[in-house]
Amino acid sequence: MDKVCAVFGGSRGIGRAVAQLMAQKGYRLAIVARNLDVARAAAGELGGDHLAFSCDVAKEHEVQNTFEEMEKNLGRVNFLVNAAGINRDSLLVRTKTDDMISQLHTNLLGSMLTCKAAMKTMIQQQRGSIVNVGSITGLKGNTGQSVYSASKGGLVGFSRALAKEVARKKIRVNVVAPGFIHTDMTKDLKEEHIKKSIPLGRFGEPVDVAHAVVFLLESPYITGHVLVVDGGLQLTM
Ligand code: NDP
Numbered sequence: 001m002d003k004v005c006a007v008f009g010g011s012r013g014i015g016r017a018v019a020q021l022m023a024q025k026g027y028r029l030a031i032v033a034r035n036l037d038v039a040r041a042a043a044g045e046l047g048g049d050h051l052a053f054s055c056d057v058a059k060e061h062e063v064q065n066t067f068e069e070m071e072k073n074l075g076r077v078n079f080l081v082n083a084a085g086i087n088r089d090s091l092l093v094r095t096k097t098d099d100m101i102s103q104l105h106t107n108l109l110g111s112m113l114t115c116k117a118a119m120k121t122m123i124q125q126q127r128g129s130i131v132n133v134g135s136i137t138g139l140k141g142n143t144g145q146s147v148y149s150a151s152k153g154g155l156v157g158f159s160r161a162l163a164k165e166v167a168r169k170k171i172r173v174n175v176v177a178p179g180f181i182h183t184d185m186t187k188d189l190k191e192e193h194i195k196k197s198i199p200l201g202r203f204g205e206p207v208d209v210a211h212a213v214v215f216l217l218e219s220p221y222i223t224g225h226v227l228v229v230d231g232g233l234q235l236t237m
Pocket residue numbers: 008009010011012013014015032033034035036038055056057058082083084085086106107110133134135136177178179180181182183184185186
């Protein structure tokens with residue numbers, strides 16, 4: 001049976017690194033992001049028979065259409081990675097309501113919508129594996145990231161509950177919670193200062209997280225787990 005994996009947020013950063021590892025392991029990939037050109041470039045880099053799709057995860061009809069298109073063009077999606085995410089860091093008192101809504105809609109509602117859309121096929125197949133990309137801030141909190149942390153903390157509760165709900169259908173749901181990783185999302189941070197608080201003394205690379213995502217995707221007896229990939233940062237938070 002074909003192994004088809006949809007990576008939302010697969011065009012850049014962590015999602016792109018996951019897609020690269022999965023392609024090397026023989027999966028067929030759907031690279032999903034809002035910017036189709038960038039998603040196409042990422043899918044093209046993988047070589048082989050992979051496809052790109054444009055979709056805003058915060059929009060239910062786009063998510064539904066994307067699943068229909070993926071299944072038509074690639075086959076049944078039995079592996080799902082939710083790596084689409086945004087941050088709008090600021091102290092709560094300065095955070096605009098629109099920025100609260102966009103973070104919650106992309107980071108939390110978006111993953112709920114893609115998981116829901118994936119369920120139909122996974123339940124029919126009695127088979128499926130999902131990894132949602134959370135954040136260490138969702139477990140520990142971080143100044144200037146209260147809304148972002150809430151979106152990522154919510155993702156943990158959602159993923160654990162869903163893991164219970166669908167375990168009998170042989171579908172697994174896990175979370176990877178990264179610390180600071182070198183991607184577009186962190187490019188403006190003061191790395192020299194921040195890395196002093198990371199026991200391993202450096203930011204992670206997207207591939208460091210990708211290995212953890214692929215491990216959970218393929219681990220047949222792990223569900224409802226939160227795997228922290230942070231260079232030991234949580235020990236100091
Ligand atoms: P990047 O900014 O490098 O990549 C984000 C990806 O998500 C892009 O592919 C982007 O494509 C896509 N995306 C963003 N918004 C949407 C949307 N509404 N619909 C569909 N796709 C979307 O981020 P990272 O790789 O750093 O982050 C990946 C995940 O990891 C995120 O959930 C982030 O919160 C989480 N994370 C990152 C950390 C880090 O240090 N980098 C630390 C902890 C967690 P496009 O813009 O074209 O839509």
